[in-house]
Amino acid sequence: MKVSLTREPLSVDTAMASVSHSGAGAVAVFVGAVRDHNEGREVTLLEYTAYDSMALAEMTRIVDELEREIDGVRLCVQHRLGELKIGDAAVVCAASAPHRDEAFRAGRALIDRIKERVPIWKREKGPHGEWWVGWEDARCTPDHHHHE
């Protein structure tokens, strides 16, 4: 499967297997993991939510356009949803190509476009409270109360 959204742990092996073939001399894998800090704040949990159907459609569009743009590449993306702990893999991208230059370039472009365009949101939770990542003026508490 080229793109997937799941609440289960991701598998680098599965992502690699889905792009590997006898003509692929290079496979580049990127893993995006949950880290313990963001913008100076301690983070203990990250909750990922998505507009599921559009996220799948947009990831598919990104994979298709990159496979057209860069000769001979095959791509795979797995994105996880739900509550993730520090160190958990949130996203796995795999790119195969005949040679490493195309594999690295395609993998880099893949994760960059995913982060810009795929409707998936992070809700950060730590000792200082919780908020939606990326929109500092719209911090919302768990009871949906809005703070200025």
Added chain:
Amino acid sequence: VTITLLYFAAIRDLAGRDRESVVLPETVRDIAALSAWLDERESLRGRLAQVRFAINESFAQSPDVLHDGDVVALIPPVAGGSA
């Protein structure tokens, strides 16, 4: 024209709901007009500058025209973050 609006993440919290069906006034024909119309609501006022719109699961541009039955999503800034 009747459309379905979908709200996500911080916008869902602000709107206090995750979806609604709305009948658009005749003057609201495209995404730009829809954004201005929604900005008149107290819950969303001044909050839409960074919000992107999608029509039927594809990102839309300001001049894109709305049709009966469209599903229009308000997409606040996505997880993205620093490279």
